[in-house]
Amino acid sequence: MSLLKKPTSVIGVLVAARVVNRLGGAGMGFLGVRLTRDLGVPLGTTSVVLALFGAATIPSRVLGGVVTTRWGPRAALVAGLAAAGVAQTVVAAGEDLLVVGAGVVALGLAYEVVEPATQTAVVAGVEPGRRASRFSLLWASLSVAGVVAGVLAALVTRWGVGALFAVDAASSLLAAALVALLLPALPRPSRVPRAWRSALRPPVLGWAGLCTVSATVVMVVVLVLPLAVERAGHPPSTTAWLLVAGALSAVATHRVLARVEVDAPAHRVLAAGFALLGAALTAWAVGGVPALVTGAVLEGAAGTLVVGTQQAVASRLAVPGAEAAVMTVQGLSWGVATLVAPLLGGALLGLDPAAPWLAGAAVALLLAAGHARPPAALRPGWSAPRAAGTRGGARSGRGSRG
Numbered sequence: 001m002s003l004l005k006k007p008t009s010v011i012g013v014l015v016a017a018r019v020v021n022r023l024g025g026a027g028m029g030f031l032g033v034r035l036t037r038d039l040g041v042p043l044g045t046t047s048v049v050l051a052l053f054g055a056a057t058i059p060s061r062v063l064g065g066v067v068t069t070r071w072g073p074r075a076a077l078v079a080g081l082a083a084a085g086v087a088q089t090v091v092a093a094g095e096d097l098l099v100v101g102a103g104v105v106a107l108g109l110a111y112e113v114v115e116p117a118t119q120t121a122v123v124a125g126v127e128p129g130r131r132a133s134r135f136s137l138l139w140a141s142l143s144v145a146g147v148v149a150g151v152l153a154a155l156v157t158r159w160g161v162g163a164l165f166a167v168d169a170a171s172s173l174l175a176a177a178l179v180a181l182l183l184p185a186l187p188r189p190s191r192v193p194r195a196w197r198s199a200l201r202p203p204v205l206g207w208a209g210l211c212t213v214s215a216t217v218v219m220v221v222v223l224v225l226p227l228a229v230e231r232a233g234h235p236p237s238t239t240a241w242l243l244v245a246g247a248l249s250a251v252a253t254h255r256v257l258a259r260v261e262v263d264a265p266a267h268r269v270l271a272a273g274f275a276l277l278g279a280a281l282t283a284w285a286v287g288g289v290p291a292l293v294t295g296a297v298l299e300g301a302a303g304t305l306v307v308g309t310q311q312a313v314a315s316r317l318a319v320p321g322a323e324a325a326v327m328t329v330q331g332l333s334w335g336v337a338t339l340v341a342p343l344l345g346g347a348l349l350g351l352d353p354a355a356p357w358l359a360g361a362a363v364a365l366l367l368a369a370g371h372a373r374p375p376a377a378l379r380p381g382w383s384a385p386r387a388a389g390t391r392g393g394a395r396s397g398r399g400s401r402g
Contacts, residue, residue: 010125011134013182014118015141017175021081021114022145024171026153027088027164031104034091034161041097049101056108058335064113065328069195069321073121073186076324077179080113085172092165112335119327123315124186131315132269133258136308140250143300147247150240192321199325204317211310212333214367217277217360218307219334219341221299224349224356225284231353232287242296249300257305266309267374273305274368281361285354302364 032050035041041049067076087110090103118138126134156164192198226239261269280298283291311330318326348355 061112068324076117081176083110088169190321215337246300277302278364285357
């Protein structure tokens with residue numbers, strides 16, 4: 001039976017809620033327009049407000065990990081989605097810089113709360129051998145939802161950018177309601193002394209560092225692809241179709257991963273994913289529409305193999321009770337990548353149109369070679385130690401399966 005036909009499964013509810021939220025999430029790209037065009041805010045001031053938003057997303061993920069550790073994934077998901085909905089309402093309805101700016105900063109503080117909560121819910125509700133495909137299902141579903149969100153944004157913005165943020169707010173609140181009403185009961189979080197200290201052990205930090213490298217390559221792709229396509233003389237619709245091809249490829253690859261993940265070692269899945277990413281970026285360096293489409297298909301498949309497996313590996317490094325803390329530390333790799341990628345991608349694109357793709361391909365192929373044998377975090381001696389003195393016992397993984 002398909003996961004999405006089981007509305008009471010952990011993964012079914014998480015996918016449904018996150019997709020609903022993502023369908024209304026296109027407003028993030030219009031924050032600057034809301035400030036400059038609607039409110040007449042100078043460009044320099046707008047840049048400061050947007051920088052404050054970006055800075056707020058980093059403690060937001062940590063806040064999500066803290067709330068999840070203390071009260072569990074359901075509470076963190078509902079609180080994060082509801083807070084985002086309220087903040088988006090402020091952005092939609094505000095009529096001056098002070099009000100809208102406060103809404104933007106509040107949105108940044110709420111924006112990443114759901115990430116560690118979502119990942120911890122997967123850890124709690126899915127057996128270890130199936131987590132990679134479940135994480136990848138979330139990744140692939142959000143990719144498809146992101147494409148659809150762009151289409152919806154094109155329709156809604158006919159009534160103004162404020163209307164787009166109103167739709168975003170409604171989608172966030174609807175997603176919060178879905179989680180509150182439908183998410184199955186999860187095992188109570190174990191209480192482990194110094195959970196966050198255990199999340200800062202060398203294996204976790206080392207794995208987070210390795211994930212930061214690949215996340216930076218992915219974020220360079222996200223930021224540079226539209227610019228590179230435009231510089232090559234293609235219309236913006238070309239980028240849209242490339243995103244569609246990548247999203248469909250991600251969904252198809254998830255089905256493959258779900259079939260092989262139990263028997264395929266994580267390091268081999270990652271090596272295959274990085275090799276596909278290297279091939280994708282090489283194709284983009286070649287240029288031309290056929291190469292762009294080929295690269296998009298390969299890049300979509302690579303993301304599904306890499307991101308879900310990296311998260312599954314991180315989950316195995318957590319002692320019972322420290323899952324949210326470990327997933328938060330691993331997830332901060334995306335925050336670092338988001339800060340680094342614009343500078344790195346812009347500098348490379350300034351050198352040569354093919355430079356971002358060739359540099360990214362080189363890094364990806366090095367990562368593929370490095371995963372030909374298990375990295376330290378995948379070796380038995382580096383797995384999570386057994387928790388001593390935990391209350392509530394270790395998670396058995398029983399109950400609601402994804």
